[in-house]
Amino acid sequence: MSDVAIRAERVTKRFVMHGQRPTSLKERLVRRRGSEDGWFNALTEVSLSIDSGHTVGLIGPNGSGKSTLLKVLAGILRPTSGRVEANGRIASLLELGAGFNGELSGRDNVYLNASLLGLSRRETDRLFDSIVDFSELAEFIDNPVKHYSSGMYAKLGFAVAVHVDPDILLIDEVLAVGDEAFARKCLAKISEFQEQGRTILFVSHALDQVEQICDRGVVLNHGKAVYDGDPEFAVGTLRKIFGTDQPKEPDEEVPDEGISFDQILVSAVPGGPAVSSFTAGEPLAVRVETTLSGRWARAVRGMQVVAMGVGDIPIWLMETPPHAQPAGPGRWAVDFVLDAPPLLGRFVLGVQLVGDGGQPLAHTRTTTAFALAGGQRGGLLRVPYSVRRQLPSEASGS
Amino acid sequence: MAMTRSADERARTQTRIRWELLANLVRKDLKVKYQGSVLGFLWSLANPLLLLVVYTFVFQLVLRSGIPQFGFFLLSGLLVWNAFSGAVGAACGAVVGNAGLVKKVRFPLAVLPLTPVGFTGVHFGLQLAVLLLVMLGTGYTHFLGPQLLLVLPALAVTLLFTVALCFLVSALNVRYRDTQHIVEVALMAGFWLNPIVYSVALVSDHLHGAVYLLYYVNPMAGIATTMQRALYAQDPVLPTGHRVLADPGYLFYLERLGIAAVVSGLLLLLGVRVYRRLSADFAEEL
Numbered sequence: 001m002s003d004v005a006i007r008a009e010r011v012t013k014r015f016v017m018h019g020q021r022p023t024s025l026k027e028r029l030v031r032r033r034g035s036e037d038g039w040f041n042a043l044t045e046v047s048l049s050i051d052s053g054h055t056v057g058l059i060g061p062n063g064s065g066k067s068t069l070l071k072v073l074a075g076i077l078r079p080t081s082g083r084v085e086a087n088g089r090i091a092s093l094l095e096l097g098a099g100f101n102g103e104l105s106g107r108d109n110v111y112l113n114a115s116l117l118g119l120s121r122r123e124t125d126r127l128f129d130s131i132v133d134f135s136e137l138a139e140f141i142d143n144p145v146k147h148y149s150s151g152m153y154a155k156l157g158f159a160v161a162v163h164v165d166p167d168i169l170l171i172d173e174v175l176a177v178g179d180e181a182f183a184r185k186c187l188a189k190i191s192e193f194q195e196q197g198r199t200i201l202f203v204s205h206a207l208d209q210v211e212q213i214c215d216r217g218v219v220l221n222h223g224k225a226v227y228d229g230d231p232e233f234a235v236g237t238l239r240k241i242f243g244t245d246q247p248k249e250p251d252e253e254v255p256d257e258g259i260s261f262d263q264i265l266v267s268a269v270p271g272g273p274a275v276s277s278f279t280a281g282e283p284l285a286v287r288v289e290t291t292l293s294g295r296w297a298r299a300v301r302g303m304q305v306v307a308m309g310v311g312d313i314p315i316w317l318m319e320t321p322p323h324a325q326p327a328g329p330g331r332w333a334v335d336f337v338l339d340a341p342p343l344l345g346r347f348v349l350g351v352q353l354v355g356d357g358g359q360p361l362a363h364t365r366t367t368t369a370f371a372l373a374g375g376q377r378g379g380l381l382r383v384p385y386s387v388r389r390q391l392p393s394e395a396s397g398s
Numbered sequence: 399m400a401m402t403r404s405a406d407e408r409a410r411t412q413t414r415i416r417w418e419l420l421a422n423l424v425r426k427d428l429k430v431k432y433q434g435s436v437l438g439f440l441w442s443l444a445n446p447l448l449l450l451v452v453y454t455f456v457f458q459l460v461l462r463s464g465i466p467q468f469g470f471f472l473l474s475g476l477l478v479w480n481a482f483s484g485a486v487g488a489a490c491g492a493v494v495g496n497a498g499l500v501k502k503v504r505f506p507l508a509v510l511p512l513t514p515v516g517f518t519g520v521h522f523g524l525q526l527a528v529l530l531l532v533m534l535g536t537g538y539t540h541f542l543g544p545q546l547l548l549v550l551p552a553l554a555v556t557l558l559f560t561v562a563l564c565f566l567v568s569a570l571n572v573r574y575r576d577t578q579h580i581v582e583v584a585l586m587a588g589f590w591l592n593p594i595v596y597s598v599a600l601v602s603d604h605l606h607g608a609v610y611l612l613y614y615v616n617p618m619a620g621i622a623t624t625m626q627r628a629l630y631a632q633d634p635v636l637p638t639g640h641r642v643l644a645d646p647g648y649l650f651y652l653e654r655l656g657i658a659a660v661v662s663g664l665l666l667l668l669g670v671r672v673y674r675r676l677s678a679d680f681a682e683e684l
Contacts, residue, residue: 015682071681075504078678095502103430115422116505 005052005199011082057210060220088167096157102146135159171202252364258293270335277371278340342382424516475594475622481522488514489564497684511568540631559662565669599640617658
């Protein structure tokens with residue numbers, strides 16, 4: 001079932017800033033057109049393709065365009081350019097209790113909200129008890145909603161939304177409301193949805209939730225998708241964005257066309273088919289292929305490969321021995337062969353070409369992570385150890 | 399999983415649900431308006447009742463139109479005008495008043511301008527029923543007769559015309575907020591330009607032939623005179639020598655309603671097209 005559930009193709013969304021926008025016919029006729037209308041691009045050429053049955057987390061700093069992207073995917077906003085395609089019924093939870101009217105009772109609001117979200121009266125009748133159960137508001141359900149607390153409000157809204165039976169669920173930060181017990185309930189429901197093969201895209205600031213629930217993470221910054229891949233690494237990328245005020249370092253940096261990184265292949269044997277997960281002790285090979293011009297072939301003294309964990313923490317380093325420079329211009333490929341270390345986790349590789357004195361000349365990194373599993377529990381590293389039991393007679397004083 | 403129904407079935411379900419949604423929204427508006435009030439729904443009769451008293455005073459006593467049983471004459475045209483102007487006036491705010499919804503939920507936007515039509519339609523039904531009961535109760539039997547059937551095409555054209563304008567004004571008001579004010583003024587003018595508180599004879603006196611036909615390009619003129627023919631149903635002679643009704647027969651009204659239907663139909667096409675085009679950007683303009 002890997003057909004695409006929802007897809008955005010090079011979506012750009014431009015908002016015109018309304019400072020001086022004519023809002024009446026009189027103003028339109030009197031003023032000249034187009035003066036003083038500022039604009040900004042909330043999204044720039046964002047492409048995202050989600051196969052059905054996957055859960056994707058969308059994270060980024062405030063103002064990065066996450067909600068805008070969600071609204072464009074939901075069909076609420078029209079993209080300025082680009083296309084959106086969806087297969088299946090979409091339910092978007094951009095705000096809980098949309099359509100709630102304070103004067104009406106919880107019961108009336110459930111029916112109204114359900115109707116807005118696309119349920120027929122008959123379906124709502126059938127689901128009503130389940131909705132009220134989920135919201136834990138049975139004794140208040142006939143009171144006017146204006147008397148509800150904000151937590152109760154959110155619970156009711158989520159209860160209805162969760163029963164809508166969508167193929168694709170778009171959620172915008174609404175899991176943050178409610179107490180922890182309720183949050184757990186919501187997450188359990190989402191797991192249920194995942195098991196049922198529904199597609200979920202959700203925006204959250206709770207990064208640990210993203211790592212826990214999603215199988216893919218997308219990071220948006222200033223309207224552009226800056227990372228699309230492993231959820232743990234997505235969170236790591238975002239944390240780097242928060243931590244540094246400088247723009248994110250580019251993945252790949254070469255001084256000119258004289259150096260190009262052609263391929264970085266992680267496999268079991270050099271040149272073999274790509275492998276993405278290994279058990280401790282299994283053979284692991286990393287092949288790095290580059291193309292160097294004459295000038296750079298003379299300048300490059302060595303290649304370093306660093307395996308990095310989440311947050312780009314260097315875990316182990318492999319480098320070419322001295323005097324292993326490229327022979328001449330053209331293709332320069334290096335194979336690193338090792339036994340997979342007894343580590344647990346997901347890793348990416350950073351590759352650096354260095355010149356005299358270790359001076360960095362060019363670098364790049366992989367975006368697909370590979371996994372190591374040692375079968376160990378309770379830690380990143382499996383360390384061999386021995387246990388000796390103290391015999392009762394050896395114990396000094398019992 | 400949800401994909402078990404066929405695409406056809408899902409499309410049909412969606413349309414049925416859309417009507418249900420409209421009914422739910424109308425019901426919500428009614429509940430919200432009348433919940434907690436003692437007389438409840440009966441308050442909706444207060445407005446026409448008040449107008450009846452005031453206009454009767456002005457036109458029967460002060461200005462002496464000379465129309466016998468003026469109250470029934472007035473209400474024949476007034477009830478349908480109130481329904482129309484109430485719906486169109488409310489439609490101006492139909493989208494802007496639901497900004498929160500539009501910006502956050504994906505739902506068929508066409509239900510928004512139709513909700514005020516349903517809302518005033520319900521009130522109109524009640525008022526018409528009361529009018530007929532009062533007519534019967536006071537022994538006013540003129541309306542019992544084949545001309546009463548003219549009410550049906552008249553109401554059909556009213557619906558067409560009302561819906562057309564509701565789509566137009568609700569969409570335009572999002573971008574040009576003074577649409578509301580223009581509509582208010584236009585409706586006020588429309589009330590007086592249409593033969594609701596006076597007999598159309600006063601107009602037809604001055605307009606002849608083709609120009610008089612043009613008068614009926616305004617759909618309300620045809621609708622109001624038809625309702626008067628159907629409900630008031632008598633054609634006495636005024637002190638000025640004119641007859642109260644536009645025409646004693648039936649064909650006249652069917653022809654005028656035909657013109658009104660064509661005009662309304664064109665407006666509907668325009669209204670739907672404008673709404674469709676502008677609604678794509680509602681979420682960001684609100």
